[in-house]
Amino acid sequence: MSHAAPSPIVDSHCHLDFPDFDGEHDALIDRARAAGVTRMVTICTRLRQEPQVRALAERFDGVFYAAGTHPMSAADEPMVTVDQLVALSAHPKFVGIGETGLDYHYTADSAARQAESLAVHIEAARQTGLPLIIHSRDADDDMARILTAEHRAGAFSCVMHCFTSGAALAQTALDLGFYLSMSGIAAFPRSADLRAIFAAAPVDRILVETDSPYLAPPPHRGKRNEPAYVAKTAALVAEVFGMDYPQFAARTSANFDRLFPKAASGPTA
Template structure:
């Protein structure tokens, strides 16, 4: 029997209503597709108990917490101390997602910037990686991340990377990772594929961002962690690798960026 490549879905949202009542089956389908680990991302403080419970109930499932930039105007401000305290939970592996979204939420730009800086400080204090959402805000994103790095180092993944080549270069120069989502499989995404193919292999992760952004051939339908294999197949092609080689490389990258998840995996 041929072993499937062992993949990690580094960013999904298992608590979202799209998956209500299906989480166990969803995780089982992911494992059947070779997705042995996943990180479910919490974007609102009110969702944290549910997200944490999902992670604690399933081996190989980890979680992060941050206030999403599209939610900051509606959420009570989170503090560095709150984030640091929440990060003590064993399966809590990262800070975010946080960032800037000027496509949908430009009216809250100042609040977003303040929130991003708070999350950066929490990543610096905890040593946990930052999970960044960036949309139509490349210049300010580069500026704020660069300012943070000058104050104190931190690790970071540019989740669902779909920004321009300049932000990609800046992120890589700061030692960050770029995460490849289903967008990279879309026919009109050649510019994005070019950015990924020019990125060092040891700086790439893969994700679904499910329930959003299903890769080809599921585009337009609900996404789920099992589908990360289709994005990884495209990634392997960009680097001239077998699917197993690409899966091994991105899994090793995940372990470097998320050491708490790596340690838990080794201990299991």
């Protein structure tokens, strides 16, 4: 008995280079493809690891990559330069700038350096035309202020990755034309308030991601996450938008193509 192929979907944010996946990449990609995950973006969080992340993108069809300095690493990594990021963007599979942003939950003491790093990434996004990938935690007011001022100074595109912030920051991001990405957190039973924020957003500004190896959705919560599970998250959150899974998978994939044109699937029959 044959089964219909699963609806194609994109994992817009994962970390395939993390040691959690060492030695498993072939099986990991096979499981993702079996779940319908046709494309994924693996994110480099420290520029010195960019060669390993790039190698993964070069090795697998449908795997793209982005690079930047994660805000939690801003204090102990060399300050990135615009020229470095622009140079990386020449690679055909380099599709985004970051992740960058502000994290005051764990690393509030380096707030000034995080903001300096964020400004560099924003300028690289402007110059390359590639989307900025933002991590924001416990920094809603500063993040809204910086993104608004910077966008006024020169437009850029952006996704608020693994969005878990408040309604005000969500509205600021949407007003600037940015996208919000849903991780497994949005599928947790206690995340009703977060789901309400997403439900108030236009569905054409929504992406889905795993942020794997972190934040596995139910029923895998607390275990290692992986790109295949983006389909589980999407199946659980599609109802937020009054959609079934195939509709939501298609819509978020189209949204991804619009925001990440270098990773777009191209014309389909």
